[in-house]
Amino acid sequence: MEREELLKKVKSIVADKLNIGEEQITENASFTQDLGADSLDTVELVMALEDEFGLNIPDDEAEKLNTVGKALDYILEHYKGK
C-alpha cells in the first residue's frame, strides 16, 4: 500500500476515534499532545488499527507509536496486505 493511501485510511480511523476533524491530522501530529488523546483513547486507537490492518501490535511497540507518522511507519512495515 502507498503511504498516501494509508495516511487517508489512518486519518479516517483517528478522526473517528478521537472525534476530531481530519484536517488536524498530519504525520507529525502527536496523538496525545496535538490530537487530545488520553490513555484510553490511545489503547482504542491501537485496537482499531490492529483490526483494520490485521495486525497484532505488542504493547512495547504500541507505546512508541506516539505520532501519526510513526503509526504509518509501523503499519507499512508490518502490513502484509489483504
Place this chain on the structure above:
Amino acid sequence: MIFTNRVSLVTGASQGIGEAIAEELGREGATVVLVDVQKDKLEQVASRLAGLGIRALPYEADVTDSTRAAQVVDEVVDTLGRLDHLVNNAGITRDSLLLRMKEEDWDLVLRVNLKGAFNFSRAALKPMFTARYGRIVNIASVVGQMGNFGQTNYAASKAGLIGFSKSLAREVAARGITVNCVAPGYIATPMTDKLPEEVKKAFLDIIPMKRFGLPVEVARAVKFLCSDEASYITGQVINVNGGMYM
C-alpha cells in the same frame, strides 16, 4: 422485558447463583451466553432455559484460560454482533486453615475467582469500548469484606475482586461502561451445601433475617446493575446478605 436484543455472558453458569443470574437476565429477553467448565451441567442448564423460551448458548470454557476467554468473546461478538453484560460469577472454594493450606489450593482459588474475572473482563472490554456501552458485574462475597475462618484464599480472591472492580470502574467510566460487585452473603447453593452443619448454624445466628438467601435474590441485584436504571452506579458493592454484614 428490559433486555430485549441485549447479550449477556455469565461465567460459572451451570449451577447455583450463576444459573439463577442467567435465568433472570434471560427472562428479561437477553440472549444468555453460558460459560462453565462442567460441560454436562452446562448443557442441562441451557436446555432448561431454552424450555423457558430463553435463548441460551452454552460455551464450555475454563475461566483460567485467557486464550479460551478471548476466543469465546470473539465467537459471541461474531455470531451475535454484541456483548452488553459480563457477569464474572465463576468461583470455587478450597477451604482449610492457612497453616494447613496447600499452595495449590491457594493458587487455584485465586486463579479461578480472580484471574478468571481478569481474563473475561479484558476480552469483553473490546466490544464494549467499541459500543461505548457495557455492564460488568463481578460476584464477590460477604467473606471478602468480613473474612471467614478457613477461607483465607477465598476471602482474598473476593476482596481482590472488589479492588479490581473499583479500579476498572475508574478506567472505563468515561466510555459508558460500569463495573460493580454484588456481594452475596450465605446463599443456599451447591457451594455452601458443602459446609458443616455447625458452621451453617453459626451463620444463621449472625444473619438478622434468620434465613439463608436464595440464588434468585442475588440474581435480581445483578439484573438491576445491568439495567439502564443503574446508569449512574459504578465502582460499588451491593450487599445481598440479609443484613449479615452492613
